[in-house]
Amino acid sequence: MRTHVAVQKRRKHYTVGGIIWLFVEYASLIFFGFCAVLPVVSCVITAFKTEEEYQSTNVMTLPESWLNFDNFIRAFETADMGRAFLNSLIVMVSVLLISIIIGTQLAYVLNRFQFPGNGLIRNLFLFASLLPAVAMQVTVYNIMTALGFVNHLYGYIIMMCGTDVISIYIFIQFMENIPTSLDESAIIDGASYWTIYWKIMLPLLKPAIVTSCILKGVGVYNEYYCANLYLQRPELHTIATSLYTFVGPMGSQYNLICAGVIISLLPALIVFILCQKQIYSGIAAGAVKG
Amino acid sequence: MAATVAKVKKEKKPFHFMQWAKSRKGQQVLICVAFMVIPLLLLFTFTYLPFGEMVRFSFYDMKYSTPADKREFVGWENYIDVFRRDDCFGALKLSLYYVVGALIQLALALYLATILSFKVKGGNFFKGLMFFPYLISGIAIGFIFKFFYTRGFVFDTVLQWLGFELENLPYWLRDQSINNWSLVATSVWRYFGQNMVLFIGAIMSVDADLYEAAELDGANKFQQFRHIILPSIKTIVTLNVILSITGSLSAFEQPYVITDGANGTGTYFVIMNELAHTSQKVGLASAMAVVLLLIIFACTILQKLFFKYIFRDAESEDESYKAKRARLKAEKAALRAEKAKKGVA
Structure with missing residues (x-):
């Protein structure tokens, strides 16, 4: 039984339909996986930016330093x-x-x-x-x-x-x-x-x-x-x-908010x-x- | 009731109360009372008492702070207002956006659940990514998406990568032709992973033998989906479709946390919430709540009837499914027996 299935599976990789399906499968997984994490990841990126960086760079530009925990500390204390x-x-x-x-x-x-x-x-x-x-x-x-x-x-x-x-x-x-x-x-x-x-x-x-x-x-x-x-x-x-x-007053300081x-x-x-x-x-x- | 029974017994023949309490019957009554008092008290205080109050308030013109004797009885006026004011009943129209969103969400969840239930590399990883939004609190989602949709921020940037010009893009939360869709998308983002996990659970409960048999018969994946997966999870899919309708009528969280109902995104409940807690029109808000509860109640009864109807159909199908399984098992056993015979020979 097992070997039968295995043979079947191996053969499947050669059919055109199988390859297209495989491609569609992974493309959808990657696309929707990306959609699911994008909003959260963008928050993580912004949370690591300094005030100056946040003002001057695009939101999707990676922060200069991934070790800048200032926002986290500040958010933790403020709230x-x-x-x-x-x-x-x-x-x-x-x-x-x-x-x-x-x-x-x-x-x-x-x-x-x-x-x-x-x-x-x-x-x-x-x-x-x-x-x-x-x-x-x-x-x-x-x-x-x-x-x-x-x-x-x-x-x-x-x-x-x-x-x-x-x-x-x-x-x-x-x-x-x-x-x-x-x-x-x-x-x-x-x-x-x-x-x-x-x-x-x-x-x-x-x-x-x-x-x-x-x-x-x-x-x-x-x-x-x-x-x-x-x-x-x-x-x-x-x-x-x-x-x-x-x-309210802090409503636009997204680097702080994202950290929170x-x-x-x-x-x-x-x-x-x-x-x-x-x-x-x-x-x-x-x-x-x- | 049981407590009074105990009391009466005590009064009549006080000497025997302990004896009664020690008997099986007495113990049953005592344990029932002891175990039900608190939950029933809570149920009464936080569900049925407020429910009764709500019906009563809906006939009054009042604020929370109005003392009981100064409340003005207005009869059906609040109910008439619910249907007459543009902002109240009209807001139910927005539910249509959420119905469409919910259907897209279910289709997407079903599609991804099917993919993930076949063996794929990294399946668990993708499942986790797509499920995680469900675990984020509503208020955090509010901040995340206010940020996400801000002009020139995350969503616009990604679209610019894809070649769109910023000038051609709308204000996602301000433009009335699009902002409700933006909110619906958020709702889909939040819940599709949860639906997907639910469907995967249902698909996994299908007998693996069926897939094996189908694959041996040369069925491709679409055929497997069409003839094995779909029939076996039909019930849970229908149930979710129906639930999504009542869910859409009471859509609240996304508009409440992201736009606060501004720019024509105020759904029925957002408006009710604002009337109750901001403008303190408690009577009108109560009337709104009662109207929607009646609608939800009607939907639930329809759903029950609908299910009875489906059930009648499904029973025969269920039998054929069982028969199929039995047949498969028999075939397998026969095969094994044959092999064993050959082995002996």
């Missing part, structure tokens, strides 16, 4: 990005932790127990996923103010936990594939429901937890709309909203390089929900 990284970290860790705990618990109960209202609750969550977040903020803003959650990290964290539906779906879907015989035998052994959840379900849900961490982690790290609405004090800025510092942008996407780039596989499969799994 107080150290603080912003800390805030982003606090928000991300808390949101992920809380939403994993309540998400898995909810999925466990909805999947394992039949009670009146079970279907209704599922539908309530399903319907909630249809409502676009931006539209909801028109009135969520009012509620956040009434609760005294505006300009507090904890308020923003609680809100971010409350508007999450996708991961609950991932958990419910995953639960369906865990055989109920596991629960039954644990019950015979005298385990409580809490023990079943904590000792059996949670460890088995690990792949689903990784998936939802990735999807939600990307979402939370990059969230800027609500963060801008509810965390307006500069010391509460997250990484995404710290970039708002560059709006590059700093903000470095963590995402590092995580992406380290866990490509998990991210891809997370994306694929998250889409099944629709």
